[in-house]
Amino acid sequence: IFCVANVAGVLACLAGDEMLFSRISIFYTVPAFMLSGFTWPLEGMPSFVRGIAWCSPFTSMANTFRELCLNGYSNQLQYDCLVLITIGLVSFFLTSWLWQRRLQKVKLPVAAVAES
Numbered sequence: 001i002f003c004v005a006n007v008a009g010v011l012a013c014l015a016g017d018e019m020l021f022s023r024i025s026i027f028y029t030v031p032a033f034m035l036s037g038f039t040w041p042l043e044g045m046p047s048f049v050r051g052i053a054w055c056s057p058f059t060s061m062a063n064t065f066r067e068l069c070l071n072g073y074s075n076q077l078q079y080d081c082l083v084l085i086t087i088g089l090v091s092f093f094l095t096s097w098l099w100q101r102r103l104q105k106v107k108l109p110v111a112a113v114a115e116s
Contacts, residue, residue, distance in 0.1 A: 003057045003088035010091045013098035038062040057087050 008025070015021035033039060035049065036058035042050050053059045060080040067074035074080070 003084040003091070006088045006091035006095055007057060009095035010098065013095055013102060032056045032058045033062075035059065036062040038066070057084055060084050 011024050011028070012021050015024055035045075035053040036056060037045075037053065038058070042053060042059070042063075045053065060083045064074045064077055064080045067076070
């Protein structure tokens with residue numbers, strides 16, 4: 001949840017309003033599920049598509065979830081958790097930076113506030 005929430009935070013900061021964020025979110029989910037290996041195994045995809053798939057947090061979640069459900073364990077559980085935590089931390093700091101920049105653009109100059 002930490003990773004997905006922070007990736008959504010980056011998208012929210014980049015989108016100008018709620019409608020654009022909703023459109024980006026909806027547009028992102030279908031390709032993310034298709035490329036994650038949830039509906040089709042990653043091994044059957046071309047190598048460049050696999051590279052794109054690993055940029056999405058859904059890939060780490062889908063592989064681990066599938067292995068845990070089918071086998072009861074996952075050899076890559078620690079690796080996938082590390083990937084998700086790393087993506088979450090990077091997107092957290094990126095969201096914080098983008099939000100600060102956005103607030104600085106909205107902030108009124110001190111002279112304008114003093115005059116009113």
